[in-house]
Amino acid sequence: MRLSARNQMPGTVVAVTRGATTSHVKIEVAAGMIITAAITNEAAEELGIAVGRKATAIIKASDVLVGME
Amino acid sequence: MRLSARNQMPGTVVAVTRGATTSHVKIEVAAGMIITAAITNEAAEELGIAVGRKATAIIKASDVLVGME
Amino acid sequence: MRLSARNQMPGTVVAVTRGATTSHVKIEVAAGMIITAAITNEAAEELGIAVGRKATAIIKASDVLVGME
Amino acid sequence: MRLSARNQMPGTVVAVTRGATTSHVKIEVAAGMIITAAITNEAAEELGIAVGRKATAIIKASDVLVGME
Amino acid sequence: MRLSARNQMPGTVVAVTRGATTSHVKIEVAAGMIITAAITNEAAEELGIAVGRKATAIIKASDVLVGME
Amino acid sequence: MRLSARNQMPGTVVAVTRGATTSHVKIEVAAGMIITAAITNEAAEELGIAVGRKATAIIKASDVLVGME
Numbered sequence: 001m002r003l004s005a006r007n008q009m010p011g012t013v014v015a016v017t018r019g020a021t022t023s024h025v026k027i028e029v030a031a032g033m034i035i036t037a038a039i040t041n042e043a044a045e046e047l048g049i050a051v052g053r054k055a056t057a058i059i060k061a062s063d064v065l066v067g068m069e
Numbered sequence: 070m071r072l073s074a075r076n077q078m079p080g081t082v083v084a085v086t087r088g089a090t091t092s093h094v095k096i097e098v099a100a101g102m103i104i105t106a107a108i109t110n111e112a113a114e115e116l117g118i119a120v121g122r123k124a125t126a127i128i129k130a131s132d133v134l135v136g137m138e
Numbered sequence: 139m140r141l142s143a144r145n146q147m148p149g150t151v152v153a154v155t156r157g158a159t160t161s162h163v164k165i166e167v168a169a170g171m172i173i174t175a176a177i178t179n180e181a182a183e184e185l186g187i188a189v190g191r192k193a194t195a196i197i198k199a200s201d202v203l204v205g206m207e
Numbered sequence: 208m209r210l211s212a213r214n215q216m217p218g219t220v221v222a223v224t225r226g227a228t229t230s231h232v233k234i235e236v237a238a239g240m241i242i243t244a245a246i247t248n249e250a251a252e253e254l255g256i257a258v259g260r261k262a263t264a265i266i267k268a269s270d271v272l273v274g275m276e
Numbered sequence: 277m278r279l280s281a282r283n284q285m286p287g288t289v290v291a292v293t294r295g296a297t298t299s300h301v302k303i304e305v306a307a308g309m310i311i312t313a314a315i316t317n318e319a320a321e322e323l324g325i326a327v328g329r330k331a332t333a334i335i336k337a338s339d340v341l342v343g344m345e
Numbered sequence: 346m347r348l349s350a351r352n353q354m355p356g357t358v359v360a361v362t363r364g365a366t367t368s369h370v371k372i373e374v375a376a377g378m379i380i381t382a383a384i385t386n387e388a389a390e391e392l393g394i395a396v397g398r399k400a401t402a403i404i405k406a407s408d409v410l411v412g413m414e
Contacts, residue, residue, distance in 0.1 A: 001139055001194065004181035004273040006105035008136070019366030021226030021245070024385060025135055030099035036075035037133035038366070038385065040199055040231060040245065043142035047137045056136035056139065061178055062269045062407045063132035064106035065341075066094055066349040067077070067125040068116045070346055070401065073342040073388035088159030090295030090314070093178060107159070107178065109300060109314065109406055112349035125346065130385055131200045131338045134272075135142040144243035146274070157297030162316060163273055168237035174213035175271035176297070176316065185275045194274035200338045201270035202244035203410075204232055204280040205215070205263035206254045208277055208332065211319035211411040228364030228383070247337055247369060247383065250280035263277065268316055269407045282381035284412070301411055306375035312351035313409035323413045332412035339408035340382035342370055343353070343401035344392045 007059040009035060013051050016044065025049055027057045076128040078104060082120050085113065094118055096126045145197040147173060151189050154182065163187055165195045214266035216242060220258050223251065232256055234264045283335040285311060289327050292320065301325055303333045352404040354380060358396050361389065370394055372402045 011029035023044040025037045035057040039049075049055065080098035092113040094106045104126040108118075118124065149167035161182040163175045173195040177187075187193065218236035230251040232244045242264040256262065287305035299320040301313045311333040315325075325331065356374035368389040370382045380402040384394075394400065 001141075001274040001276055002185055003136075003139075003196070004175070004177040004185060005134070006178055006181060009102060017366055019226060019364060021224055021229045021231050022366045024130060024366050024387070027135070030102055033078060033099055033102075035128075035133060036130040036385070036387075037135050037142070038130040038200070039135055039142040040144055040243070042231070042243075043135070043144060047135065047140055047142060049135065049137065054138060058134040058136050058141070059104075059128050059132060060270075060272060061093060061105040061107040062176070063128060063405075064104060065074070065127040065405060066096070066106050066108055066112070066116065066118065067127050067346040068118065069123060069346055070343040070345055070348075071392055072346075072403070073382070073384040073392060075385055075388060086159055088157060088295060090293055090298045090300055091159045093159050093180070105178070105180075106349070107407070108349040109312070109351055111300070111312075112351060116347055116349060127348070129339075129341060131383070132198075134198060136139040138139055143272070147240060155297055157295060160297045162268060162297050162318070165273070168240055171216060171237055171240075173266075173271060174268040174316070174318075175273050176268040177273055181273070185273065187273065187275065192276065196272040196274050197242075197266055197270060199231060199243040199245040201266060201336075202242060203212070203265040203336060204234070204244050204246055204250070204254065204256065205265050205277040206256065207261060207277060208279075208412040208414060209323055210277075210334070211313070211315040211323060213316055213319060226364060228362055228367045228369050244280070245338070246280040247282055247381070249369070249381075250282060254278055254280060265279070267408075267410060269314070281410070285378060300406060303411070306378055309354060309375055309378075311404075311409060312406040313411050314406040315411055319411070323411065325411065325413065330414060334410040334412050335380075335404055335408060337369060337381040337383040339404060340380060341350070341403040342372070342382050342384055342388070342392065342394065343403050344394065345399060
């Protein structure tokens with residue numbers, strides 16, 4: 001399925017932290033560049049998210065803030 | 070100001086598209102990895118966002134979806 | 139690509155309104171139930187979104203509010 | 208209170224999963240179409256969200272992604 | 277309709293900027309404290325949003341970042 | 346770092362509730378006006394968020410809904 005989200009960064013899962021309902025998934029998308037996603041435990045289980053697996057971090061443009069020094 | 074957002078990717082502005090109220094800002098955060106942000110024109114002007122300037126793409130973990138093949 | 143988003147509703151595009159940078163896409167996901175998405179014009183063009191085509195409305199659980207009478 | 212959110216789907220609560228701070232609420236908005244919302248436990252308690260009660264799933268257009276095959 | 281959103285700030289509309297598809301609405305919620313909302317033109321028209329009218333700014337807890345010096 | 350987010354409300358932390366992965370932080374931004382943020386525990390620890398400390402609630406305009414009576 002192709003997505004409207006402008007930001008789709010393929011990478012590798014490097015950490016998964018499971019909470020009571022929410023899991024935090026860290027995906028290395030470039031050398032030293034790690035994206036953290038907060039998703040439901042249900043999703044993490046359904047997708048079989050585990051360290052070492054390929055995964056894509058997906059972000060809508062409207063969810064990106066810009067910072068300037 | 071330090072931020073709670075887990076995803077803060079420094080880079081360089083490579084494109085700015087201005088609409089009637091919304092601007093799309095493209096930031097290259099790694100070789101060939103471009104993040105698109107949709108922000109208000111007001112913000113784009115206030116921050117002086119322009120091609121070639123340093124900028125950071127900032128994303129909350131709860132706004133990141135995960136995709137798996 | 140399988141997605142972590144808990145809400146994925148397949149339907150048919152029934153309207154597309156294009157703005158300066160943002161397009162509004164209406165997708166009928168059930169009889170009389172229409173979901174409105176605001177996406178970038180870039181995405182609308184890239185995906186070839188047009189009235190009559192099949193499309194899926196995708197929403198993260200953390201982006202859903204609940205209302206009660 | 209009338210809301211600016213373009214997506215307001217009335218339905219019935221079919222499941223509530225309570226975590227340490229976050230609750231997942233599943234609302235059936237059409238036959239076989241279930242929306243999952245992630246809200247705070249505080250909100251779930253305050254609103255008295257329980258299985259069988261009427262509830263509306265509310266989603267801003269800017270939080271809807273579109274997928275196309 | 278009672279809402280799960282933890283942040284509901286009543287105030288007065290002090291400015292409305294209409295774009296091609298998106299309107300920016302500024303609501304004064306306390307002396308000198310103005311909240312800017314980006315909503316669809318469709319919503320702005322449907323709700324009759326205009327300067328001087330009472331309005332409530334509504335924000336999910338999961339959409340709030342925290343900054344610290 | 347200056348931010349594109351239109352809503353930046355400085356205040357004082359009045360409560361912190363820690364969950365398994367998510368913390369809820371309440372910030373008083375005006376007399377009797379408290380903003381609740383849901384952030385990762387990782388962020389809460391990293392920033393040293395604690396009751397009594399100065400903090401800014403940061404919200405993108407596109408994450409603000411408007412309600413009208």
